Amino acid sequence: MPPALEHQVSTRGREYLRVSRDRSGRERSPEEQHRDHVGATAERGWTLGNAYRDIGSASRYATRAREGFDRLIADLQKDRFGAEVLVLWEGSRGSRKTNEWVLLIDLCEERDVKIFIFTYDRVFDPRNPYDRADLLELAIKSELASAETSKRTRRAAAASAAEGTPFGRCPYGYRRRYDPVTRKLVAQEEEPAEAAVIRELYERIQKGHSLRSIEKDLEARGVRTRTGLVFSAQHLRSMALNPAYSGQRVHDPGRTNGHTLSAKATYTQAQWPALVDRAVFLAVKRKLTAPERVTTRPGRGVHMLSMIAVCDVCDGPLAARNSERGREYTCHRKSCVRIDYDGLNTFAEAAVMDLFARPENLAWLTAAHDDTELLAVQEQVAELQHELDTLADQVGAGTLSVMLAARAEPGILSRLKAAKAREAELSTPAELHDFFGPGMDPVQRWKDAPMPARRQALRLLLSPKACGELRVRRSPTPGHRCPVVDRVRWRRSDA
Structure with missing residues (x-):
């Protein structure tokens, strides 16, 4: 190390400060690193410029970019570094990736920038072959230490998953009990008030309620998240897809984000109690992840008979639309027929009410099992x-x-x-679970049900194998309106 470098007053240094997200408290914070650097550089008569800062892992297993390190590299590449010394608290603070270390060393060598490492109390000159060799050895050791840590972490995670122990943040619907002395986790238990919301969520999705309608209902009732926020439809969907509620512990070493499980995911029986049956969870999962499920279509679940009633001319579905004559149901395929919107809704609803009023018509749905x-x-x-x-x-x-x-x-x-x-x-079809059961009044339940649940039921009831397909014919007097009852034809599978 050239003695003149330590006593040259005009020597300028710039720090790269980084700390991992460490909950143990053993990491030196960027502020602590900076205080160490100030003392060491003051002894040498150096001045410190603006620092580069990052919080996060520098290993090759990290998923987040390090903006501070990226700026450091860019400044060196474009001759904007503006100092003679790069100051690091320890070697691994720079990077735990060998290729990044080599790039940094090469750039410092090309720009004649020295590297001072506080914990070594040493200035490395990348132009010196011995210093360069030491820096490269340090890079390899840092990457090896990172790999060993990652391997231990993966093994511990796999062992924890195999035992079905709780992990991560405690899910809504549960609470955790800790030993009052050791503070070690004793159990993850059901939190009654929150668990009731979770069970309601699964039940309503099974019955055909939309996530948006559940969101609005929970908001109106004052049901909130633990942080006091309104449950959004997206949040409700994420909760409904969480295997933890079916008593399953998931281990997914191949996951690349917090939501989508990879093909490597494994399931084990959890130590905590399930809030819903496994069959219920999987049924809801299929409903929410079905390829045909489109959640961005305008007006979804708003019009009672849209895409359910059928054109009797071309067999195409009817869809709701506004025209100069008012709102109508129109043949979606070829515009063969059109009929009054409110009139057809009233006709179909009256037919359903009549069906519900005569239990003998529903024997095939409510048979004992x-x-x-x-x-x-x-x-x-x-x-x-x-x-x-x-x-x-x-x-x-x-x-x-x-x-x-x-x-x-x-x-x-x-x-x-x-x-x-x-x-x-x-079984009774799931679409009708919301309307039939001990002590239920089907007619009143129909009136109280949200539109998505009614549409689910109508898809079943207005089918050839059930009450019959609701088909709309052309008007017998073209250009003139006639009663809806004269335009409708029922078609059953035995017709």
């Missing part, structure tokens, strides 16, 4: 569907060959088809 067998079949359907979805995810991720998937798929589909058929024999 074995609850024990039904639950077992529903669990089987959910697990088989999950198995099929996982198979598709593995093919998409490249962890399973198409050939092996093709051999496994037919067997799963065959078992799934049989299980679904048995489920249909044993």
Whole structure:
């Protein structure tokens, strides 16, 4: 180390300060690092310029960019560094990636910038082959230490997952109990008030309620998050897709973000109690993640018979629209027919009310069944569907060959088809669960139900195998309106 460098008053230094997000309290904060640097540089008569700062990991396992380090590299590349010395608290503060270290060393060598490392109390000159070798060795050691730490962390996470222990932030619906002396986690338990909201969420999604309608209802009732915020539809969706509520502990070392599970995800039985049955969770998951589910279409779930009633001319669905004659239902495919919007809604609703008023018409829906067998079949359907979805995810991720998937798929589909058929024999359709049950008044429940739930029920009721398809014919007197009842034709599967 040239003695003149330590006593040269005009020598300028710039710091790179970084700390990981460390909850242990053992990391030196950027402010502490800066205080150490001030003392060391003052002894040498150096002046410190503006510092580069980052908070976050510098390892190759980090997912967030380091803006401060990126600015340091850019300033060196564009000759904007403006100092003779780069000051680091320790070698790993710079980077735990060998390639980044080599780039930094090369740039400092080209710009004749020395590197001072506080914990070594040493100035390294990248132009000196021995100093350069020491810096490169330091880079390799830093990356190796990072890799060892990552490996230990992954092993600990895998072991914790295998045991089904709680992890991360305590989910809404639960509370955690800690030992009063050691402060170690004892158990994750149900929080009654919050758990009731979670169970309601799953029940309403199953019955066809939209996330937006649930959001509005919870807001009106004053139900809030733990931080006092309104539950948004997006937040409710994320909660409904959380396997923790079905008593499942997820371990996903291949996850790249906080929401989407990778094909490497594994599930184990959790130590905490489930708030909903596994079959319920998987059924809701299928409903929320179905490819045909479109959540951005304007007017979704607003018009009672849109895309349900059928044109009797071309077999196309009817859709609601506004015209010079007012709001109408119009043939969506070829505009073959159009009919008064309110009139058709009133007609269809009267038919449903008449159906509900005569229980004998619903014998096929409310027939007695074995609850024990039904639950077992529903669990089987959910697990088989999950198995099929996982198979598709593995093919998409490249962890399973198409050939092996093709051999496994037919067997799963065959078992799934049989299980679904048995489920249909044993249960009232889920679309009608909101209207039928002990002590329920179907007519009043229909009036109180939100539009999405009504539409779910109408898709079932107004089908050829149920009450019949609601079909609209052309007006018998073109250019003139005639009663809706004269325009409607019911078509059943036995017609």
